[in-house]
Amino acid sequence: MAADFRGIVEVLVDGGVEVVVVGGLAAQAHGSARLTQDADFIYSRSPKNIARLVETLAPFAPYLRGAPPGLPFRFDKETVQRGLNFTLTTALGDLDLLGEMLGGGSYELVLPNTVVLNVFGRDLRVLDHPR
Amino acid sequence: MADTPSHRFPREAAPAAEGARDAAILRKYGIEPDPVIEAYKRDVDRTLLRQNLARTPDERWQVITQALRLQEELRAAGAKARGR
Numbered sequence: 001m002a003a004d005f006r007g008i009v010e011v012l013v014d015g016g017v018e019v020v021v022v023g024g025l026a027a028q029a030h031g032s033a034r035l036t037q038d039a040d041f042i043y044s045r046s047p048k049n050i051a052r053l054v055e056t057l058a059p060f061a062p063y064l065r066g067a068p069p070g071l072p073f074r075f076d077k078e079t080v081q082r083g084l085n086f087t088l089t090t091a092l093g094d095l096d097l098l099g100e101m102l103g104g105g106s107y108e109l110v111l112p113n114t115v116v117l118n119v120f121g122r123d124l125r126v127l128d129h130p131r
Numbered sequence: 132m133a134d135t136p137s138h139r140f141p142r143e144a145a146p147a148a149e150g151a152r153d154a155a156i157l158r159k160y161g162i163e164p165d166p167v168i169e170a171y172k173r174d175v176d177r178t179l180l181r182q183n184l185a186r187t188p189d190e191r192w193q194v195i196t197q198a199l200r201l202q203e204e205l206r207a208a209g210a211k212a213r214g215r
Contacts, residue, residue: 003193003194003197003198004197005197005198005200005201006197006200006201006204009201021205025201025205028201028202028205028206028209029205029206029208029209030209031206031209031210035195035198035199035202036198037179037183037194037195037198038176038179039201065178065179065182066177066178066181066182087176087178089182093194093197094179094182115212116212117205117208117209117211117212118208118211119201119204119205119208120204124208126205126209
């Protein structure tokens with residue numbers, strides 16, 4: 001039931017995971033006053049990044065949000081490779097990992113439309129808002 | 132991209148079953164399901180709502196406080212990047 005959003009940002013950035021903040025958090029960075037209670041990230045589907053993502057998040061016990069406890073869910077490279085979008089609960093808080101995003105596509109397609117912001121002392125890539 | 136595989140549970144896992152279950156609960160209380168609301172519910176991540184309802188008021192307050200801290204940080208970083 002944690003909500004350590006700072007922790008989520010720190011863990012992903014320090015782990016060198018290629019992610020872009022999207023959704024409500026990205027909207028907040030551009031001035032939205034709407035409060036969101038989960039963190040949405042689009043992640044690179046490259047094998048190297050999937051390995052890094054799994055290694056970085058594994059200590060925080062990722063599990064499918066809303067699923068009954070005890071399912072044989074393993075957050076490992078194979079699971080991420082076979083899946084795409086994951087809505088997770090973790091020891092740090094709720095986290096949505098998107099392999100693709102409606103209207104945006106993959107991490108690589110979104111990348112040119114991002115801006116790097118310094119958040120909690122870390123450089124974090126956030127979806128940009130065209131003027 | 133509407134058909135992309137997803138690991139959202141249980142919304143995409145069994146949407147028809149969940150819809151039928153919701154309809155049964157509503158009818159139990161004499162409420163007929165509204166087709167417009169049912170259509171919109173497909174795009175609402177209700178796992179977050181359920182998770183929040185399972186929290187105590189104190190836990191909800193803690194989540195909101197943390198979310199507000201992140202919002203302040205993001206808005207300040209965004210404003211700085213835009214030179215404001």
